[in-house]
Amino acid sequence: MSHNRQIKKSLFLSLAVIFLFVSSVATGKTLIYHGNVDSHIFHKPSCRYYNCKKCTKKFTSREDAIEAGYRPCKVCKP
Numbered sequence: 001m002s003h004n005r006q007i008k009k010s011l012f013l014s015l016a017v018i019f020l021f022v023s024s025v026a027t028g029k030t031l032i033y034h035g036n037v038d039s040h041i042f043h044k045p046s047c048r049y050y051n052c053k054k055c056t057k058k059f060t061s062r063e064d065a066i067e068a069g070y071r072p073c074k075v076c077k078p
């Protein structure tokens with residue numbers, strides 16, 4: 001009996017993880033912009049400059065980045 005219970009528990013947990021993942025992707029909350037601390041330009045994850053050495057500042061929205069004095073990259077246009 002306890003074995004069956006364990007399976008149910010892990011099944012529930014994996015469903016919960018999937019649900020959280022899907023809902024966060026759907027709302028776009030996982031999108032994190034990277035700001036270049038040197039040039040004050042920020043990039044979206046698909047940009048080739050996203051993981052550059054100086055792109056260490058993280059923003060959860062483009063509004064945050066603009067408020068912090070950063071401007072959108074001309075390549076990825078975040």
Ligand SMILES: [Zn+2]
Pocket residue numbers: 042043044047048049050073074075076077
């Ligand atoms: Zn970019």
